Amino acid sequence: MGKFIILFVLTIFFVNTSISQNYITLSGFIKDASTGEELIGATIYVDELKTGSVTNAYGFYSISLSPNKYNIKISYIGYQAQTLELNLTKTFRKNFELISQDNEIEEIKISANKKDENVSSLDMSVNKLQMKTIMKIPALMGEVDVLRTIQMLPGVQTVGEGSIGFYVRGGGADENLILLDEATVYNASHLGGLFSVFNQDVLKDVKLYKGGIPSVYGGRLSSILEIRMKEGNNKKFSAQGGIGLISSRLTIETPIIKDKAAFVFSGRRTYADLFFPLLGDSVIKKSKAFFYDFNAKANYEINENNRIFVSGYFGKDVIQFGESMRMSYGNETFTLRYNHLFSSKLFANVSLIYSKFNYGMGIPDGVTGFDWQSGIYDISLKNDYTLFLNTKNTIKFGLQITHHTFRPGEAKPIGEESIFSGIKTDDSFAAEYGLFIENDQKINDKISLRYGLRLSAFQNIGPYTNYIYDKSNSKEYIPIDSLNYRNNDFFNTFYGIEPRFSLNFQINDKSSMKLSYNRMVQYIHLTTNTMTITPLDMWFPSSPNVKPQLADQYALGYFRNFLKNSLEASVEVYYKNMQNAIDFKDHAQLLLNKYFEGELRVGNSYSYGAEFMIKKQAGKFTGWLSYTYSRVFREIPEINDGNPYPANYDKPNDISLILSYDIIDNLNISLSWFYSTGAPRTMPTGRFEYEGMISPVYSDRNSVRLPDYHRMDFACTYDFKKTKRNGEAKKFNSSLNLSIYNLYNRHNAYSITFRQVEGQQYDTEAVKTYLFKLFPSLTYNFNF
């Protein structure tokens, strides 16, 4: 490690000496011409130098050149490329605006004459999703969902179609960092996992890092899902929305000061429960089941060098069962962000972030009246810098500090009649730190490197009671003593050194080899003992009893483009080793249990796999085909007699096929097909009788598989004419989307349970539960 740091420092030194030459800088923002939205990952390419730069997360680019006349090309997928000649004599600021492209533009124009990013970029194991692409994919109940689309990517598994929880390269559902405008979203699910909290109308960019994770990110082992909201149209008022089977949504965008400041607001609500009163039952009439989301964001360009953004998300699920039981849960995030340009080469960002997930449930009155609250609350400060040093080096560095508050749960009696005495598990507090530096360096035409280091730390903060367990009986840890820590006592500290490395070896214009290594450390964990994640799962910190989880991932990939870059293909193999993986003892009691740390069982986990993907992004005909072979095993000394067992989401073979075709200008059809090996489950091998019950006897964990999963979906989108009879463009556009989920009506097993046949003394049967039959839905979308 020491050597690594020395090398790093030397490189920076070397790099610094090389800038004394007479270079000038071209920098600025690349935006959408019609809305003023900054484009993330747009390319600026200098023909003469055969080099270029890519806009950062805020749409900013910077490129250093010697004074000369250049042909500059600006491009971004889904937008018309621009080429212009610039005579550069001194450092120059220039913003570009690209025009969003309708489908009819020929695909060749987009990608000709330019090395494709798929091949040339240092990113590997990264999937970027365009909202346009996501919208075309057939959706469950017509609800376009980012997280469901994520599940279709190679290397991403699900545990069942009823859940938006996802599992990346053998990592658990809690090993994904989901960021919405940099704020952590702790539980991205609505309706117990059927839908995600992300309203597609307000999203701008979605990027999933499965490996080669840049050092700016940390805190989770397996993946980073970076989602950014639209900034808002700063040119003119616009609105879009939709009316669907499950929910309706409306987004409005408006300039506050034209070209300077804009505001976007979006809301969504389900309305199935509005029909409850129509159902005859008196209990259902008083029941509720809905969710809603609000997103809002404003940005203000103070001047060329300073911009400020405020964004927030607020969402909630409410379920009420008659007057007897109610439950609600939701996320809140708030981000205040300030971008500052110290110079055309140094870009700085400061963000202040608040993030919260909590749930509450209870029975409002009666003898069993209670109110139960649980949650996690974060306040973070992030400060990061991008130094566009020269055409060969881009350095990023910065720091992040987060204060966590964990409220694992408190149940209080409510109402005079309640018989409950109340129960509380102690709150706990922690601080998490990250300090990072990273350089993207072009060594020569063939080789580029990204090397970085993240130093992380985690501190538990009092007041806290730490229990000490007697672990002599592996089935039952017994608390034998406790230590109390006072208020503001930083009583326990963990450190992590996380090297990150990526290499791109450009074989030729069309193909490259990429290599990456990353170490990740995860300090907070989720008590998820069920097959799918639920809102009741609780986040908890590393502590004297719980070591941080560690992952080392090695990946190797070959990337090749065909047909003038219109077809992108890749093969990646990976191996990932995870230490201190968390599992739970048999029949673990995790909720409202102050000794829940004694329910944890810790071991190792490892995964490996190969991912094949071929993708076409532009033209009338788009889509992708991916195949993944992957395995994931856990080895925990006190579970399954210490023998390795496959994780719940270990599905060796996985295929996704997504096809979309524009038949004519305003009619698109899409088809998708998914296949995966059945997930492994623990099923009974024997039975015994006790008091008339026939009970199961199990042998090895996860040794039997559910039947294979496969499903086909279809969607058809019709855009109502965009022009009036006189040829003028209409202001109001709308479209109708028909989605058919599970086209050939396969009853895919969601779970298999075992039971005694009713009315029979000795007969037992296996029962398959499946969630969806063929499920058609219709959605009407509009914008103006």
Add this chain to the structure above:
Amino acid sequence: MKIYYTIFIIILIISSCTEVIDLELNTSENNKLVVEGSITTEQKSHTVKLSRTTDYFSNQATPKELGAKLSISDDENIFYLTDDDNDGIYITDENVKGQAGKTYRLDIELENGEKYFAESFLKPIFPMDSLKYEYKKSDFPFDENYYYSIYLYVQEPPSIGDYYQWELYINGIHDSDTLRNKTIVSDEMVNGVYISKWPVYVIPDYKILNDTNMVKIQMLSISKEAYDFELALILETDYSGSNFSGPPANIPTNISNGALGFFSASDIVEDSIEVYYKKNVNSNKKISSKLK
């Protein structure tokens, strides 16, 4: 936890369906001894049933274990059990009765010489204050049925870690005859509280047919191990395998030597209430008097 997960399951069920399927299961080494036995402070013939595990889909009675020698003992007495009618059910004399505060040990010696034992502490219990009942319509949607709610009034003692099981008898017939019909509870949420109007059993109205019915409630003390066993048995038998349950796991036991099942010792108190056909004669209408 059961009820909270039910909420989610209800949501999913809106569009989900089930079907019975054929499934091949591994069937290996299913021949473990299973013990089902108890001793209580009630004077009666106490029973211990011995059987064997078998394949999950065998669909017949599990094999009985015959010809074993059994005894239940405390620090003073030893009671022998015999199986005179060769049905795998071993019984004591009629005058046997456990004593609160003692530890009971079950010893088993099989015909093949294998030995097993289990121990259970007989924890003392305290009497119930009273029982009341109410005749009312179900709180659940689409359920138009009426029920007799039997309410329990009792002081829970301040000691932490008390576990209870209740038995229900209607007109002398044991209604809670399998574990899934029994009410079991830990004092975790109610420690030291005066429990009032708590619905210990909810009886569907088709079970109350006479003008006057005698409903007897027995309250038993059980150990933590017995509670964990009973809860796990109910969960694994009736609720396991769903995506909202934890990973399936073997039901714990207190029998030695790799056998399954449980031997428990319990103190018993009981109380009875007369329940009238479709009437609320004894129901607790005095709640308003509690208001200040």
